[in-house]
Amino acid sequence: MLDCRNALSQEKLEAYITGLMHCIRREAPVREQFSDAEIVEILHYAADLFMEKPILLEFDLPPDGLVVLGDLHGNIYSLLRSFERHGLPPKTNYLLLGDYVDRGQHQLELILLLILMKLRWPNNMIMLRGNHECIGFMSDDYFHVVTHGEFFVKVCQNELASTLNMYFLFNQMFDVMPVAAVISGHFLCCHGGVSQWMTCLENIRNIPRPTYARRMKFLEGCLLADILWADPEPDTERAFAVSQRGCGYTFNRQGLAAVLEALHLTTLIRGHEMYANGTALNFGDESCVTVHTAPTTLFNCSKLIS
Template sequence: LCRMVAKIFEAEHRMLRISSPVFILGDLHGNFPDICCFERIFWGMGVHLSPARMLLLGDYVDRGSYGVELVAYLFAQKVRNPQKIFLIRGNHELRDIQKNFTFHGECMKKFGNEQGLSLWQEINKAFDCMPLAAVIDDKIFCCHGGIPAPWLCPHIDFIDKIPCPLPKPDEESSLAWDLLWNDPVREDKIEEDLEEELHENEGFALNRRRGTAHVFDTGALNRFLTNNKLSYLVRAHEVQQAGAQIHMNGKMVTVFSSSFYNGGNNDAACVLVFEKKLRIFRVDTSEFHKIRE
């Protein structure tokens, strides 16, 4: 399954171009009950019979208990419905991150050291081939982390030049690294030194909270959208109490699709893109978590 899906990913552009209607899901983090809930609500008759496509923004593994099951489900759906479901890469689809969190250990625990390691390696070879961004209806830019710095990506067409496979994006593509890791700046926490750095670097600054990549401000987002004739950014990467949040004067949506994340009580959400409009759906997943318990 991993080898089959890797070939499909490898044949796709690094930046997908998709037509609406599209349901967009954010981080899932091994939360298999939630994907079952989304399935029942949004593609209960099967992905192939759904009038909408599905776009998932990465972070399929780590922290949750069912990373292997979630990956198997998504990979199988992709193999069966390659033009209906689209998966892009998040920052947890990286080997070093998984070793520091839980997915590497999950594979070992469930399958033993030898088979677990083999499975983990094959899954990550597929992750290496995943696309890194998507554009819906030529107007809505989607990625896991955030918009890339302009000196790395003067135009979004540069994303298609990112190499594939990409086992070490930190060494092989600074552009890919930005797409995986960047965050919007927290407007209420802009201190004088950060404000100066943003001013000197076209609205970008070092991402001190992550210890890598960049943060970007509203001006940087507006320039990115204008230069690429886009209207909105939809991204994931940060947990939201209500499952989703609108930021930056309505130009950006952060969506998070794993409820009760990391022992918390947040909701899950998804975004529907239809006729160049964005609609946010907050999903009650509690019934599926009761079944699991």
Template sequence: MPTAQPTIPGNQDVLLLIKLRMERGVIDNIINRLLQVRGRPGKQVQLSEAEIKQLCLVSRDIFMRQPNLLELEAPIKICGDIHGQYSDLLRLFEYGGLPPRYNYLFLGDYVDRGKQSLETICLLLSYKIKYPNNFFLLRGNHECASINRIYGFYDECKRRYNVRLWKVFTECFNCLPVAALIDEKILCMHGGLSPELHNLNQIKGLPRPIEVPETGLLCDLLWSDPSSDIRGWGENERGVSYTFGADRVTEFLQKHDLDLICRAHQVVEDGYEFFANRQLVTIFSAPNYCGEFDNAGAMMTVDETLVCSFQILKPVENKKPSKFGFGSTTTVKQSTTKAKLSFIIINEDGLKSWGIEETRAACLQD
């Protein structure tokens, strides 16, 4: 299987390769311990403080050696918000396949809200260290001290370890890349577009390490939201950044010769949701979010020909009989300059073709 290869400054750095080899045994041990709780939701894995600090320091070094705008190649699997729902992260890997069998891109928001942010971020950092050119993590708005100080991660670190460890994570999060470009056609970020984004090189030029400011390009990439209620730019109900209309998506894609914007940041009922005539997709990978929503989670796979398929992770609490279970919906990209998307869903009886509304309805039936 082809390997997703970013443009990595200093990728041949001998010292880095030696350092990674030195960590291999330690990393394998950590990963094995983190995976031992599969099938036991809520079971904690108590790594040592020294091990976690090592994960943060080594991954931070890798983040800084890779660009702020990752340049990746398909095939690759893309996941949205996880928010400390560790058992659901393990379910995603169970159905999607463990690295390095498949390449992964996560769109941020690994911590807060859920009960196991520490296990979640430690497994993700471990895979980043072990497979630096196959496993990629973007920054979300919750990978920010001012946010995760309030919404759970700080308290979890303090309760299970200490505040010093939370500060080590903060230094690591400040080095995360903020966007990825897949085969020069699919732009990925956590939040969305910015009125200040005129050229993709602006993303490459954002400094790191950096705290997320209250306004500006970096803030918008992590915080903005699409809105079907407006044209142009609007005020965001979050009190941070902007909302943007479908017209802004179309203009941006045309200007930069892109086909799709892929982002996370919002709970969507089916785990994925299209916007702007399927020119933007929101992916959310935490099913039954916070135990308060009856949403599915989703993971989008982009194959070598840029065919995008969605694997649906249903909430564990959903006990109703399901014909689909862990479903698969496929978006077919035609070989036209402006791709026309059609949809199919695979079930136990074989393959059926539907339009988007029928596909969404089918997903809701179970």
């Protein structure tokens, strides 16, 4: 992978962010503001930055707090509304639980904005990987099953001159993103959920990156699938059951409690599911909290950036 460690100065990053915001305001295509070479440079540098940190992030809750955002799915206006409500880095710290792409109308703008902000304020923008940050979503079979919205592979083909090659470069970056975070020795944060193979935090720390199937042992792949895909299921008697999503497992209250006890943690904070109010206590207490940021319907919030 190209080492662009010294390629992007603070001034250049801020110029990129400003240019991208101009595109969003004018509903102009990203390619009017960014060349292919510039996007490649940004992706390489972001992958470099992600690789500087472990696949499992472990840190204390910042003294000034942390704003957690769930699934965004290309809804740039939900992201901008969150910035308007809570403030911008570096004054406000953000933890994002993944699912930045697919479905929404501004997938490319959203993921580029988040990456640029991560590069500009690396300690204030914490980005985890979701199940949609995965090359598997280019499958024709999956296109036939899920029909709402447009998939990121198609966005790259339609909006960038490099077509599918650029999509692979985005996925090279996705493959090195962290997949989970432990905060203050209490909170486990990830996109999907816990796994029956989570017997200790070392299991997560040992998942190799890039997360190619050929690099992982079988149980490491199972563990990663649950981290990205698992769902809480309050109404099942089985601690862990095969998910109807076709990947990963579901977990009930007892399954979650067993894993949290093994990890010496108290609470799971996750995304992956939509709730009308934006958050849910899946088991009626604070053991499992789901956060979803994008609304069910994409609405016009252009006034937020006017």
